[in-house]
Amino acid sequence: MDKNEEKTQVEEQEQDQVVNPWQVSSKGKIDYDKLIDQFGCQRLDTSLIDRVQRLTGRPAHVFLRRGVFFAHRDFGEILDAYERGENFYLYTGRGPSSEALHLGHLVPFMFTKYLQDAFKVPLVIQLTDDEKCMWKNLSIEESQRLARENAKDIIACGFDITKTFIFSDFDYVGGAFYKNMVKVAKCVTYNKVVGIFGFTGEDHIGKVSFPPVQAVPSFPSSFPHLFSGKDHLRCLIPCAIDQDPYFRMTRDVAPRIGYHKPALIESLFFPALQGETGKMSATDASSAIYVTDSGKVIKDKVNKYAFSGGRETIELHRKLGANLEVDIPVKYLSFFLDDDAELERIKMEYGAGRMLTGEVKQILTRVLTETVERHQRARAAVTDEMVDAFMAVRPLPDMFN
Amino acid sequence: MDKNEEKTQVEEQEQDQVVNPWQVSSKGKIDYDKLIDQFGCQRLDTSLIDRVQRLTGRPAHVFLRRGVFFAHRDFGEILDAYERGENFYLYTGRGPSSEALHLGHLVPFMFTKYLQDAFKVPLVIQLTDDEKCMWKNLSIEESQRLARENAKDIIACGFDITKTFIFSDFDYVGGAFYKNMVKVAKCVTYNKVVGIFGFTGEDHIGKVSFPPVQAVPSFPSSFPHLFSGKDHLRCLIPCAIDQDPYFRMTRDVAPRIGYHKPALIESLFFPALQGETGKMSATDASSAIYVTDSGKVIKDKVNKYAFSGGRETIELHRKLGANLEVDIPVKYLSFFLDDDAELERIKMEYGAGRMLTGEVKQILTRVLTETVERHQRARAAVTDEMVDAFMAVRPLPDMFN
Numbered sequence: 001m002d003k004n005e006e007k008t009q010v011e012e013q014e015q016d017q018v019v020n021p022w023q024v025s026s027k028g029k030i031d032y033d034k035l036i037d038q039f040g041c042q043r044l045d046t047s048l049i050d051r052v053q054r055l056t057g058r059p060a061h062v063f064l065r066r067g068v069f070f071a072h073r074d075f076g077e078i079l080d081a082y083e084r085g086e087n088f089y090l091y092t093g094r095g096p097s098s099e100a101l102h103l104g105h106l107v108p109f110m111f112t113k114y115l116q117d118a119f120k121v122p123l124v125i126q127l128t129d130d131e132k133c134m135w136k137n138l139s140i141e142e143s144q145r146l147a148r149e150n151a152k153d154i155i156a157c158g159f160d161i162t163k164t165f166i167f168s169d170f171d172y173v174g175g176a177f178y179k180n181m182v183k184v185a186k187c188v189t190y191n192k193v194v195g196i197f198g199f200t201g202e203d204h205i206g207k208v209s210f211p212p213v214q215a216v217p218s219f220p221s222s223f224p225h226l227f228s229g230k231d232h233l234r235c236l237i238p239c240a241i242d243q244d245p246y247f248r249m250t251r252d253v254a255p256r257i258g259y260h261k262p263a264l265i266e267s268l269f270f271p272a273l274q275g276e277t278g279k280m281s282a283t284d285a286s287s288a289i290y291v292t293d294s295g296k297v298i299k300d301k302v303n304k305y306a307f308s309g310g311r312e313t314i315e316l317h318r319k320l321g322a323n324l325e326v327d328i329p330v331k332y333l334s335f336f337l338d339d340d341a342e343l344e345r346i347k348m349e350y351g352a353g354r355m356l357t358g359e360v361k362q363i364l365t366r367v368l369t370e371t372v373e374r375h376q377r378a379r380a381a382v383t384d385e386m387v388d389a390f391m392a393v394r395p396l397p398d399m400f401n
Numbered sequence: 402m403d404k405n406e407e408k409t410q411v412e413e414q415e416q417d418q419v420v421n422p423w424q425v426s427s428k429g430k431i432d433y434d435k436l437i438d439q440f441g442c443q444r445l446d447t448s449l450i451d452r453v454q455r456l457t458g459r460p461a462h463v464f465l466r467r468g469v470f471f472a473h474r475d476f477g478e479i480l481d482a483y484e485r486g487e488n489f490y491l492y493t494g495r496g497p498s499s500e501a502l503h504l505g506h507l508v509p510f511m512f513t514k515y516l517q518d519a520f521k522v523p524l525v526i527q528l529t530d531d532e533k534c535m536w537k538n539l540s541i542e543e544s545q546r547l548a549r550e551n552a553k554d555i556i557a558c559g560f561d562i563t564k565t566f567i568f569s570d571f572d573y574v575g576g577a578f579y580k581n582m583v584k585v586a587k588c589v590t591y592n593k594v595v596g597i598f599g600f601t602g603e604d605h606i607g608k609v610s611f612p613p614v615q616a617v618p619s620f621p622s623s624f625p626h627l628f629s630g631k632d633h634l635r636c637l638i639p640c641a642i643d644q645d646p647y648f649r650m651t652r653d654v655a656p657r658i659g660y661h662k663p664a665l666i667e668s669l670f671f672p673a674l675q676g677e678t679g680k681m682s683a684t685d686a687s688s689a690i691y692v693t694d695s696g697k698v699i700k701d702k703v704n705k706y707a708f709s710g711g712r713e714t715i716e717l718h719r720k721l722g723a724n725l726e727v728d729i730p731v732k733y734l735s736f737f738l739d740d741d742a743e744l745e746r747i748k749m750e751y752g753a754g755r756m757l758t759g760e761v762k763q764i765l766t767r768v769l770t771e772t773v774e775r776h777q778r779a780r781a782a783v784t785d786e787m788v789d790a791f792m793a794v795r796p797l798p799d800m801f802n
Contacts, residue, residue: 130583133583133587134587140580170583172575174573174575174576178531178570178571178575178579179571182531182534183541185535186538188605189603189605190601190602190604190606190609191603194602200591201591201595202590204586204587204590204591205586205590205594205609205610205613206583206587208591209586209610
């Protein structure tokens, strides 16, 4: 069977949009309802969000209020358990493929920090340096270097060192973690991973071997230094929805090897500046705002690249108002402008044509510059010793306090 | 493509005999010349054996003199390097699928001990408990228990603890070893492992992931506690020829990741009591003599099951002589009877019909009982502390002395 034929079965069923951990593309806007149907997850409804507010005694995070995290699997069961007084832990991760993170990369980490603070739970963060070494053909040394650099950006998001373990696969694979990898691998056929991930016969076996590596942090026994004797601790995974295939596989396997299925809470993709047909690329610099960008670069990128829903002429704009459905400045503000009233005002004024794209872009530039500069200050304070401390294999005695 | 079609490509090319790490079968006797051609290794000729004697100042091991180790890859280059005063190391292993070893399992270890003593070189022994867990559907705990039990039998072969590191994959995979696994996996496509090992789409991905695990002990950098800074140390692998597929793959990959190709010295299969159409099974007790068998059991098995080349009647036997080509007692004696003159006498007398099968079986029973009882005494002296000591991740400062 040749490569294209195999692809046919998997991806071109949904030819209008392709969403997997390595590719997010669509002919038009991503159809998230279709994705929810296709993947078989649930929409995150307001009753669940209300429950989060009630259980944690905090207002819901902006990413919850605005539907950035919009889908889930078994999130209700996590809340049930929490309400019964049971603990859980968070697991998220990053594939370190680039030196600097862009704003889209920050989204799951900002949200995970909120979850950690709100629920007071431990967190494991996987840096898949092995994955990036295999997919991007980076050297092991370069993948490991990028993992440490990315760890600094992650730490800069404000995680609590008494509740957070960051690990890289090249450092940590082995022992109980490797045993769980073998347990998972035994339960998944090659045909199955072809169906889920679209691998072909010409792909190297490193790719075929990788899904269990991303699966097993879902199981507490992969972290004996943290969760020894707590094999039934539940796991909640905040991630972008393109990671769902890994965890569909994981959830399929979990009960067969005696573990809970991990729960998921899944986000939209943070759109590229050029418009909402995919997620931003870590390698196309003009498609994204990086956390290393200066205020001037941010201003230039926003002005030059951010796709506008404004009309062709001022007259037409005053008459019709901006098309908010496609407008990137408004989308970006809905991620990063905390003030609900201010956001509503902008959407109202802009949508009615009383505000022009230039004004909205100016507000966006200010908001993003503040966000990025705050991040840069936090990152500058992260030392190598702090990275070592977060990545040390150690017990976390206060992780549930 | 269904399972059978895929098999067609790989195995039924050589339908008369199937030899891979999980299956050795043939319609008649294994055709080793054909196997050498098919695999692309070399026959071990007398000039190489003479060279071993000259370089080590010792008589060649009975397994060399009698062609038990009969094939090789680059063994000459190992001897060249040794002659130039360069060091090398030995790598062999075992898949711990059964409690007790049979005589066939001892063959590579007895020979490896001879090589270690003769060349005064370090040795790594891999116990592939992960492989057996995946192929035999054993639990991790049971695979690890069997690995430790098998380690005792291996230690009983007399290896030098100052030169020998025994490890199990479940214990040792990780760190530098895992990095080499990833390096190897990146260089091998799924189609390639299908071609080499005959995997099908219904096989689980643990199987697809495994070949790099068996490959990387061929590279000194997988053992930083032993060979740090010695990345160009050569490796010689004594094994039965059914393991050749792993090392064909390894040798193909090695230069692409900056390592020497490992050299191999490969043995015939130790035949089943019932005759020379495959290798003994670890699970069919009547096909093999186990190292745990008593003298009485050995006597019964030899008398009842050992396929005889003797003739149907004594008259016919006296006239035609035994057919030594198919006679199992003579085959077994050629492995385990050290005395060349005595073996020649038996073959002469038996082949001429002056000796009967019963007499040869009596000699074989004595020889095997001695071998097995010697092993049992040695194994009884192996303590758990010795196993721990051999398996400790530690430097071996005297390994080349």
